[in-house]
Amino acid sequence: MKKFLVRLTIFSVCNLGLFLVLVFSSSWLARKQNDFSIKQDTKFIILGHSHSECAYNDALIDNFENFSQSGESYFYSIPKLEQIIRMNPQVKTVFLECTNNQMTENVEEWIFGKKYLGYYYANYFPYIGLKSDFFIFRNQPTEYSRNFSIVCKDILKKCISKHKIPYEYGGFKGVKGTLYSYQKNSLKHSNEDFVQIKKGISEVQINFLREISNLLANKKIELILIRTPQHSSYQGFVNESEYKKVIETEFSKVKFIDLVNFPLSDTDYRDPEHLNTVGAEKISGWMNKFLKEDYSYAFQKQLHISFKDINDRKIFKK
Amino acid sequence: MLFNSLHFAFFLPLVFFGYWFLTKRNLKIQNILLLLASYYFYACWDWRFLFLLLFSTGLDFVTGLKIAGSKNKNHRNFWFWISIGVNLGFLGVFKYFDFFISSMALALNSINIEVHPLTLGLILPVGISFYTFHGLSYVIDIYQDKIEPEKNYIDYSLFVSFFPLLVAGPIERATHLLPQIKKNRIFDYSSAVDGLRQILWGLFKKVVIADNCAEIANQIFNNSTEYNGFTLAIGAVMFSIQIYGDFSGYSDIALGTARLFGIELLKNFSFPYFSRDIAEFWRRWHISLSSWFRDYLYIPLGGSKVGVWMKIRNTFVIFVVSGFWHGANWTFIFWGFLNALFILPSIIRNTNRSNMNIVAIERTFPNLKELGSMVLTFSLATFAWIFFRAESITHAFQFIQELFSPSLFQSPEIFPKVTLLLIVVFFTIEWMGRTGNYALQTIFSSRPFWWRWVLYIVLIFCVFFFTGKEQAFIYFQF
Numbered sequence: 001m002k003k004f005l006v007r008l009t010i011f012s013v014c015n016l017g018l019f020l021v022l023v024f025s026s027s028w029l030a031r032k033q034n035d036f037s038i039k040q041d042t043k044f045i046i047l048g049h050s051h052s053e054c055a056y057n058d059a060l061i062d063n064f065e066n067f068s069q070s071g072e073s074y075f076y077s078i079p080k081l082e083q084i085i086r087m088n089p090q091v092k093t094v095f096l097e098c099t100n101n102q103m104t105e106n107v108e109e110w111i112f113g114k115k116y117l118g119y120y121y122a123n124y125f126p127y128i129g130l131k132s133d134f135f136i137f138r139n140q141p142t143e144y145s146r147n148f149s150i151v152c153k154d155i156l157k158k159c160i161s162k163h164k165i166p167y168e169y170g171g172f173k174g175v176k177g178t179l180y181s182y183q184k185n186s187l188k189h190s191n192e193d194f195v196q197i198k199k200g201i202s203e204v205q206i207n208f209l210r211e212i213s214n215l216l217a218n219k220k221i222e223l224i225l226i227r228t229p230q231h232s233s234y235q236g237f238v239n240e241s242e243y244k245k246v247i248e249t250e251f252s253k254v255k256f257i258d259l260v261n262f263p264l265s266d267t268d269y270r271d272p273e274h275l276n277t278v279g280a281e282k283i284s285g286w287m288n289k290f291l292k293e294d295y296s297y298a299f300q301k302q303l304h305i306s307f308k309d310i311n312d313r314k315i316f317k318k
Numbered sequence: 319m320l321f322n323s324l325h326f327a328f329f330l331p332l333v334f335f336g337y338w339f340l341t342k343r344n345l346k347i348q349n350i351l352l353l354l355a356s357y358y359f360y361a362c363w364d365w366r367f368l369f370l371l372l373f374s375t376g377l378d379f380v381t382g383l384k385i386a387g388s389k390n391k392n393h394r395n396f397w398f399w400i401s402i403g404v405n406l407g408f409l410g411v412f413k414y415f416d417f418f419i420s421s422m423a424l425a426l427n428s429i430n431i432e433v434h435p436l437t438l439g440l441i442l443p444v445g446i447s448f449y450t451f452h453g454l455s456y457v458i459d460i461y462q463d464k465i466e467p468e469k470n471y472i473d474y475s476l477f478v479s480f481f482p483l484l485v486a487g488p489i490e491r492a493t494h495l496l497p498q499i500k501k502n503r504i505f506d507y508s509s510a511v512d513g514l515r516q517i518l519w520g521l522f523k524k525v526v527i528a529d530n531c532a533e534i535a536n537q538i539f540n541n542s543t544e545y546n547g548f549t550l551a552i553g554a555v556m557f558s559i560q561i562y563g564d565f566s567g568y569s570d571i572a573l574g575t576a577r578l579f580g581i582e583l584l585k586n587f588s589f590p591y592f593s594r595d596i597a598e599f600w601r602r603w604h605i606s607l608s609s610w611f612r613d614y615l616y617i618p619l620g621g622s623k624v625g626v627w628m629k630i631r632n633t634f635v636i637f638v639v640s641g642f643w644h645g646a647n648w649t650f651i652f653w654g655f656l657n658a659l660f661i662l663p664s665i666i667r668n669t670n671r672s673n674m675n676i677v678a679i680e681r682t683f684p685n686l687k688e689l690g691s692m693v694l695t696f697s698l699a700t701f702a703w704i705f706f707r708a709e710s711i712t713h714a715f716q717f718i719q720e721l722f723s724p725s726l727f728q729s730p731e732i733f734p735k736v737t738l739l740l741i742v743v744f745f746t747i748e749w750m751g752r753t754g755n756y757a758l759q760t761i762f763s764s765r766p767f768w769w770r771w772v773l774y775i776v777l778i779f780c781v782f783f784f785t786g787k788e789q790a791f792i793y794f795q796f
Contacts (some may be wrong), residue, residue: 001338001505008514015775019782145324149785156783 048097069170074208417646488606503580513577520570528563547726597670
């Protein structure tokens with residue numbers, strides 16, 4: 001029995017050692033292979049989830065790159081942001097989508113959920129630090145362990161082939177369709193994984209948002225939170241009071257643009273949460289003009305501004 | 319609790335350490351520990367069905383004692399038929415009731431007698447087909463005076479519920495397993511190492527081969543109308559390999575696990591896809607079930623010691639019943655019928671025992687005749703598996719119609735290169751190790767230990783890196 005246990009222990013330790021060497025060396029190689037460099041004249045980037053992914057067409061906005069990705073929580077925005085700002089010192093301003101559904105508790109499913117772990121964790125593993133690995137493991141040990149093989153496969157693929165950025169790490173995705181057709185075919189869309197908003201706030205997400213704020217402040221990069229337009233029928237407004245409270249108290253010193261009342265018609269929306277290509281063209285056109293102006297004036301009197309404030313030009317009056 | 323789950327990865331070492339260290343090698347305590355572990359293992363599936371398992375165990379224990387304790391033939395028959403009736407009754411209700419009612423309704427509706435059947439919609443208790451057959455074989459052996467009844471309830475319960483074989487076999491015999499349960503177990507280093515090696519091979523077969531083949535097979539079978547004949551052929555082959563990897567992988571894990579506790583279970587697979595004819599295939603596939611049907615159904619019906627027509631009848635009976643055992647669907651019954659048809663020529667010509675040895679023994683490669691026979695046997699088995707996998711008879715025939723259409727000569731729409739490479743590696747190892755109880759047992763056995771360690775590490779890495787999308791073990795649904 002002693003011989004069995006000793007040999008089994010030695011074998012297990014050898015295995016574990018080889019495994020860790022393989023995983024971490026592949027991670028290092030993957031980091032080397034994946035280049036987050038963007039065009040030298042890009043000064044503005046936006047990160048967020050599907051709302052900003054569908055809304056801001058970087059082909060229509062000068063010096064702007066969209067790194068948003070559907071289903072992305074702030075937990076994964078952080079390693080991506082770290083890579084982008086490390087490789088691209090020319091980036092001076094980061095827009096970060098900050099909408100009602102990113103505050104609700106349910107959104108933590110995007111961090112710990114089985115489906116998201118299998119994709120996002122695998123995708124971001126080479127860039128996530130040990131502290132973040134442990135954070136996931138502590139919260140979801142079973143799913144973490146179960147998905148680790150997917151992580152390993154993904155790292156191997158990444159370390160042997162070069163991936164264009166943003167590619168798997170986000171980018172503008174124009175969507176077709178209108179609100180009318182969406183509501184008409186509601187059964188067809190019933191399996192779409194939109195976050196069900198409940199009252200209540202996710203402290204986890206807010207902590208990560210704070211982390212992003214501190215990260216950018218340390219690098220002296222401007223952070224502007226932005227709420228992309230949503231249709232008035234959007235169910236997500238159910239936590240509007242809590243959402244506003246968080247923005248006004250926790251992030252009172254961070255710039256915030258609320259575009260929720262941006263003038264769009266029903267035909268500009270693909271569904272209550274997402275703009276279609278027509279809506280994206282309108283908001284992208286506006287964003288292009290906004291960034292071309294010396295928009296810093298917009299924040300001179302107050303850091304939290306709405307579309308109405310900008311449109312009325314009240315805030316531009318010196 | 320799946321064998322390839324994290325839960326089991328913690329469960330097994332705990333039970334192992336408790337068994338060899340905490341029980342102080344006391345046989346009684348070891349058996350109690352294994353029994354409690356087995357009930358916990360089963361309860362993890364669905365604790366509600368634990369009561370059914372306990373009831374079935376108690377029933378067979380009592381009826382066994384009653385049968386053996388009585389000299390009166392009527393008395394013995396009474397208790398015998400109580401056991402058979404109740405055991406098969408539970409199986410019938412949980413597994414076949416809805417099927418019978420729906421089939422009857424369909425038949426009546428087809429002759430314009432409208433009926434609206436009331437189905438029970440019961441969940442099938444995991445492993446019911448397996449532990450029911452354990453109990454039945456015990457009672458039948460007592461009735462036939464082949465064994466004495468077990469008087470120790472713990473020992474008998476462990477025979478029925480031993481966790482490695484509880485949910486998907488092998489279907490053990492009292493004559494084989496009970497004596498091991500009653501005997502003091504001594505830790506044997508080679509046996510334990512062999513057990514671990516078999517578990518590793520089983521995991522490789524299930525997680526790397528079966529699960530990866532399953533993804534492709536499911537895609538093709540679930541959308542069979544969208545693919546050409548060649549792609550459907552690939553789908554059929556993938557399913558053949560999936561079911562082999564899945565079931566034999568599970569059996570390997572079960573046998574290897576049992577060996578860690580000093581218990582040898584019955585071998586369940588013996589490289590069936592290297593068979594040279596269908597009769598040999600059925601001697602090598604799900605051996606514990608085939609031998610159960612042979613001993614408790616085929617032989618009592620007269621077996622081979624009857625005229626040709628009775629032999630044919632007996633052959634069809636056991637294959638159709640075997641198909642029916644697998645599930646409540648006409649596809650399984652047709653699958654059994656098809657296999658009976660394939661084996662019939664050899665039964666009639668008395669050539670069903672012509673390939674009893676290992677193919678190409680002491681040779682590296684098979685000759686052309688052997689290779690041709692193996693390919694033909696594999697093709698016949700794969701053809702039958704189409705019915706096993708299809709949703710319905712109609713689906714199976716549609717699949718076959720498209721498979722054997724001119725589109726069979728078109729380029730495949732799905733060509734899984736990595737999976738095919740894994741399959742080639744897998745069958746190479748199986749071929750090299752075909753003289754052992756399982757493939758990995760004899761490979762590198764004459765080389766220094768580090769050769770084997772390198773191979774084990776490569777297999778473990780393959781399990782990790784090539785893990786397919788998690789699929790349930792196929793035979794759990796039976």
